[in-house]
Amino acid sequence: MTAVDETTGAKEFGQSRRRKEDARLITGRTKWTDNIVLPGMAHLAMVRSPVASGTIASIDVADAKTSPGVLGVWTGADLDAEQGDLPCAWAVTPDMKHPRRPAVAAGRVKFAGEIVAVIAARSAAEARDAADKVIVDYDDLPVVLDMNEAIKEGTPLVHEELGTNVNATWIFDSGEAGTGGNVDEAIAAAHADPDSLVIERTFRQQRLVPAFMEPRSTVVDPTGEQLTVWSATQVPHIARFLLAVVLGISESKVRFIAPDVGGGFGGKIHLSPEEVATVLIARKLGKPVKYTETRSESIQSAHHGRDQIQKITLSAKKDGTVTGLKVDLLADMGAYLGLVTPGVPILGAFMYNAIYKIPAYQFKCVNVFTNKVLTDAYRGAGRPEATYAIERMMDTLANELGVDPLALREKNWIKHEEFPFTSVCGLTYDSGNYEAATSRAVELFDYEGLRREQAERRARKDPIQLGIGISTFTEMCGLAPSRVLGSLNYGAGGWEYSAIRMLPTGKVEVLTGASAHGQGHETAFSQIVADQLGVPFEDVEILHGDTQITHKGLDTYGSRSLVVGGIAIVKAAEKVIEKAKPIAAHLLEANVADIEFDSGKFSVAGTDKGVTIQEVALATFAAHNYPEGIEPSIDADATFDPENFSYPHGTHLCATEIDTETGKVTIRKYVCVDDIGTVVNPLIAEGQVHGGLAQGIAQALWEEARHDESGTLTTATFVDYTLPTAADMPFFTTDMTETASTSNPLGVKGVGEAGTIASTPAVINAVVDALRPWGIDDIQMPTTAQRVWKAIQGKEFDASVGAKDTRDGSHEAAPGNGAPLWSGNESGGAQ
Amino acid sequence: MGTRRISVTVDGVAYSDDVEPRTLLVHYLRERLGKTGTVVGCDTSNCGACTVHLDGRSVKSCSVLAVQVDGSDVTTIEGLAQNGELHPVQQAFHENHGLQCGYCTPGMIMQSVDLLKDNPDPSDEEIREGLEGNLCRCTGYQNIVKSVKAAAKAGSVSAGVAGGAA
Ligand code: FES
Numbered sequence: 001m002t003a004v005d006e007t008t009g010a011k012e013f014g015q016s017r018r019r020k021e022d023a024r025l026i027t028g029r030t031k032w033t034d035n036i037v038l039p040g041m042a043h044l045a046m047v048r049s050p051v052a053s054g055t056i057a058s059i060d061v062a063d064a065k066t067s068p069g070v071l072g073v074w075t076g077a078d079l080d081a082e083q084g085d086l087p088c089a090w091a092v093t094p095d096m097k098h099p100r101r102p103a104v105a106a107g108r109v110k111f112a113g114e115i116v117a118v119i120a121a122r123s124a125a126e127a128r129d130a131a132d133k134v135i136v137d138y139d140d141l142p143v144v145l146d147m148n149e150a151i152k153e154g155t156p157l158v159h160e161e162l163g164t165n166v167n168a169t170w171i172f173d174s175g176e177a178g179t180g181g182n183v184d185e186a187i188a189a190a191h192a193d194p195d196s197l198v199i200e201r202t203f204r205q206q207r208l209v210p211a212f213m214e215p216r217s218t219v220v221d222p223t224g225e226q227l228t229v230w231s232a233t234q235v236p237h238i239a240r241f242l243l244a245v246v247l248g249i250s251e252s253k254v255r256f257i258a259p260d261v262g263g264g265f266g267g268k269i270h271l272s273p274e275e276v277a278t279v280l281i282a283r284k285l286g287k288p289v290k291y292t293e294t295r296s297e298s299i300q301s302a303h304h305g306r307d308q309i310q311k312i313t314l315s316a317k318k319d320g321t322v323t324g325l326k327v328d329l330l331a332d333m334g335a336y337l338g339l340v341t342p343g344v345p346i347l348g349a350f351m352y353n354a355i356y357k358i359p360a361y362q363f364k365c366v367n368v369f370t371n372k373v374l375t376d377a378y379r380g381a382g383r384p385e386a387t388y389a390i391e392r393m394m395d396t397l398a399n400e401l402g403v404d405p406l407a408l409r410e411k412n413w414i415k416h417e418e419f420p421f422t423s424v425c426g427l428t429y430d431s432g433n434y435e436a437a438t439s440r441a442v443e444l445f446d447y448e449g450l451r452r453e454q455a456e457r458r459a460r461k462d463p464i465q466l467g468i469g470i471s472t473f474t475e476m477c478g479l480a481p482s483r484v485l486g487s488l489n490y491g492a493g494g495w496e497y498s499a500i501r502m503l504p505t506g507k508v509e510v511l512t513g514a515s516a517h518g519q520g521h522e523t524a525f526s527q528i529v530a531d532q533l534g535v536p537f538e539d540v541e542i543l544h545g546d547t548q549i550t551h552k553g554l555d556t557y558g559s560r561s562l563v564v565g566g567i568a569i570v571k572a573a574e575k576v577i578e579k580a581k582p583i584a585a586h587l588l589e590a591n592v593a594d595i596e597f598d599s600g601k602f603s604v605a606g607t608d609k610g611v612t613i614q615e616v617a618l619a620t621f622a623a624h625n626y627p628e629g630i631e632p633s634i635d636a637d638a639t640f641d642p643e644n645f646s647y648p649h650g651t652h653l654c655a656t657e658i659d660t661e662t663g664k665v666t667i668r669k670y671v672c673v674d675d676i677g678t679v680v681n682p683l684i685a686e687g688q689v690h691g692g693l694a695q696g697i698a699q700a701l702w703e704e705a706r707h708d709e710s711g712t713l714t715t716a717t718f719v720d721y722t723l724p725t726a727a728d729m730p731f732f733t734t735d736m737t738e739t740a741s742t743s744n745p746l747g748v749k750g751v752g753e754a755g756t757i758a759s760t761p762a763v764i765n766a767v768v769d770a771l772r773p774w775g776i777d778d779i780q781m782p783t784t785a786q787r788v789w790k791a792i793q794g795k796e797f798d799a800s801v802g803a804k805d806t807r808d809g810s811h812e813a814a815p816g817n818g819a820p821l822w823s824g825n826e827s828g829g830a831q
Numbered sequence: 832m833g834t835r836r837i838s839v840t841v842d843g844v845a846y847s848d849d850v851e852p853r854t855l856l857v858h859y860l861r862e863r864l865g866k867t868g869t870v871v872g873c874d875t876s877n878c879g880a881c882t883v884h885l886d887g888r889s890v891k892s893c894s895v896l897a898v899q900v901d902g903s904d905v906t907t908i909e910g911l912a913q914n915g916e917l918h919p920v921q922q923a924f925h926e927n928h929g930l931q932c933g934y935c936t937p938g939m940i941m942q943s944v945d946l947l948k949d950n951p952d953p954s955d956e957e958i959r960e961g962l963e964g965n966l967c968r969c970t971g972y973q974n975i976v977k978s979v980k981a982a983a984k985a986g987s988v989s990a991g992v993a994g995g996a997a
């Protein structure tokens with residue numbers, strides 16, 4: 001297309017536009033849910049169980065009821081008839097065990113932190129004072145905490161009525177699916193073959209807390225039959241639907257609003273017990289009610305992430321070719337099922353094979369109930385776990401074979417000319433160039449120089465040892481093709497909705513069902529619309545997060561906003577243009593067939609006659625002069641259902657320094673080159689990578705939700721759950737290669753989770769690499785100083801152990817280690 | 832519960848209010864004065880989201896009682912911009928994408944302003960250490976450090992945005 005009007009300025013796509021949403025965020029004019037105050041509003045406080053498993057022998061609420069300012073006190077028993085059952089949207093197997101999940105426990109508590117009573121008072125402080133006056137007697141029951149124990153015969157049950165602690169067993173087998181070979185045969189063959197090997201490792205994915213900075217908060221205003229709910233949620237549309245289902249009320253009576261939301265990372269994907277309780281009390285009082293959790297309540301009772309035990313078996317030829325991969329998981333559900341709890345490990349099921357051509361694969365996951373707060377999505381959801389396991393295994397295999405870990409990866413990965421590539425899981429990776437991303441990362445990192453320094457430090461047994469860690473990842477995101485979700489028994493689709501309203505003044509309102517909580521949608525989506533319609537960036541207003549404004553939507557998670565929500569916007573814009581064409585033709589007294597649209601202007605081919613989209617919008621509004629037989633409107637909407645996932649990839653390289661006298665791990669250098677396809681706004685995309693890296697690195701080095709033997713969470717405040725500070729975080733060197741996605745018209749891929757998925761194994765591979773001279777081949781996360789120090793105590797240091805090769809082999813420090821070298825083809829071509 | 836009368840200037844406006852002795856400054860600001868730009872992120876004084884300036888120095892307003900600020904001057908994020916002009920630190924956070932969800936941002940900005948007052952030309956490391964009491968879950972801190980550096984540069988050279996390695 002040639003530009004008709006050069007004056008419309010530069011294309012927005014690819015520009016690092018500063019964010020529109022900042023104006024309110026940097027001046028304190030943000031609208032957080034907890035800021036909302038309504039006339040006559042009551043405040044709630046929750047009474048929570050301190051015991052992880054028990055029956056409620058008695059609850060004495062007499063003192064609480066007479067406490068100053070109290071408007072009411074309700075126990076689980078008081079609410080049970082109307083509170084329904086909090087839903088899980090993903091029955092992963094037909095026989096999945098699904099316990100009832102009440103908003104307020106009645107009779108039986110199953111994790112420490114569960115709500116047992118609700119107080120309403122005139123102020124939040126009075127509500128909390130009264131909550132302290134509720135006296136609950138519990139009869140303790142045995143506590144189930146350990147997954148391996150939980151599945152043993154004779155272990156007490158978290159849910160007696162289910163008769164088992166196993167929620168579901170889910171299996172994918174490439175042999176059975178016809179997408180690959182039989183893994184047991186591959187492993188047996190490797191065992192029998194002297195030129196092959198089999199390695200088996202078990203990794204622990206510790207429990208993590210999403211720790212969004214804004215605590216969750218809900219305000220409910222009941223007006224007659226209608227309910228308006230403001231909530232710090234990632235999923236206003238899903239929450240509205242679920243609230244209607246849970247309480248048996250009409251969806252059309254509920255307006256759900258997510259105002260500004262302070263982070264989510266998966267932690268705000270739910271209809272929460274607190275939301276339901278707030279609705280119930282608001283209905284009872286007939287007045288507005290607010291509940292805002294404290295940080296400690298948030299850490300105790302909002303869902304956690306990860307918590308898996310991963311047993312991995314990998315078979316390979318001694319030349320490094322991987323022949324089979326078998327994954328056996330135990331995944332901790334916690335005490336209940338949230339929106340997608342049982343499906344989180346399954347989101348990883350198709351990613352263990354990662355970027356590699358693995359001919360035979362099997363994934364088996366046993367989901368287990370324990371007396372802990374539930375798990376559910378946390379940034380990456382299943383895919384960080386998968387990436388961790390395979391990338392740790394690739395390093396382990398390289399070490400076993402004495403080859404360079406980059407060279408080993410390259411030997412197995414899909415070459416750029418092999419795309420589209422159908423994986424052993426049956427997914428079609430549409431595009432990618434692992435060679436290009438890796439070459440760039442190696443160059444930025446100075447791989448060779450650091451390997452050389454590592455060899456030197458080893459040779460002189462320096463107290464500071466250097467380790468180099470690699471993670472070459474891909475992920476499936478952009479959730480998701482609805483038919484695929486259907487085939488996995490997920491309870492909903494994965495489409496997204498958008499509508500565009502052309503205002504008479506030429507301004508544009510864009511509705512999107514993807515509601516942001518820090519991602520910068522208002523800016524990036526404005527850029528897309530500005531390009532599609534040829535209107536100024538400033539003239540585009542993005543509206544989201546209110547079910548009465550955008551009635552349809554599937555919200556924000558799984559790196560879907562751009563690749564699904566953004567494309568819905570493109571489709572809506574295309575419809576606007578198509579609807580405007582006959583009106584433009586009419587105004588220009590031309591044939592519709594002769595009308596061309598470019599850069600905001602409709603023109604008649606071969607002439608200089610034209611009319612802008614704003615002029616068409618005004619003429620349509622006036623509706624004095626438009627063709628017969630059409631409606632006077634150029635507004636349009638679109639629902640976009642993707643046909644494939646999005647497959648961003650990248651190469652992350654990490655150098656860690658380990659102080660062998662204290663065990664302290666420091667990240668010396670972190671380089672990542674991500675390929676997220678074409679980039680709408682590089683500034684925002686890079687920010688997403690930074691934040692993702694921080695969370696992935698934090699899993700590797702610092703964070704863990706721990707329980708004592710009675711099931712009490714011992715890391716329930718920010719004192720004990722150690723989020724990294726600015727002083728802990730390294731400087732990241734980030735770059736991008738751009739291999740356009742072929743699955744959508746913009747060529748974009750998701751970016752929200754990439755950094756988190758890729759970084760954890762890069763860091764741990766680096767830590768293990770530094771520790772190899774002590775014969776250490778694995779270490780549990782988080783690798784605290786104490787853990788590292790303990791690991792090396794009493795062990796012999798052998799400087800000749802570990803990876804030492806450089807790209808050209810000229811700095812090989814350990815003669816006799818006849819390893820192939822990382823070839824690092826700079827042109828990005830295949831070897 | 833008894834109350835005590837305090838007189839305090841917040842963002843240039845003088846207030847006299849009766850407060851409960853246990854009321855935290857952050858709750859006084861948010862609930863009584865409607866200064867909702869200042870937010871609460873934790874209950875253990877770890878996150879710094881509530882940071883304001885008390886007589887020109889940054890404090891975590893969740894660890895100060897309202898009665899303690901009697902006779903003092905408090906500046907919140909809402910009082911930082913003057914005559915419609917953003918403070919250079921606010922501007923720098925915007926230019927350098929030093930925020931995502933923005934929940935930590937008021938505290939980060941207030942702490943950064945204080946940090947630059949003490950040290951107008953801080954190194955990356957000094958910035959990182961100076962912001963250690965402020966948690967951010969979104970940004971990985973890199974663009975926050977970049978923002979503070981840029982603000983320092985703007986302060987000394989009156990220049991715009993600092994460049995920096997990607
Ligand atoms: S609210 Fe967290 S430090 Fe004040």
Ligand code: FES
Pocket residue numbers: 213262263518929930931932933934935936966967968969970
């Ligand atoms: S920008 Fe979200 S916590 Fe800092």
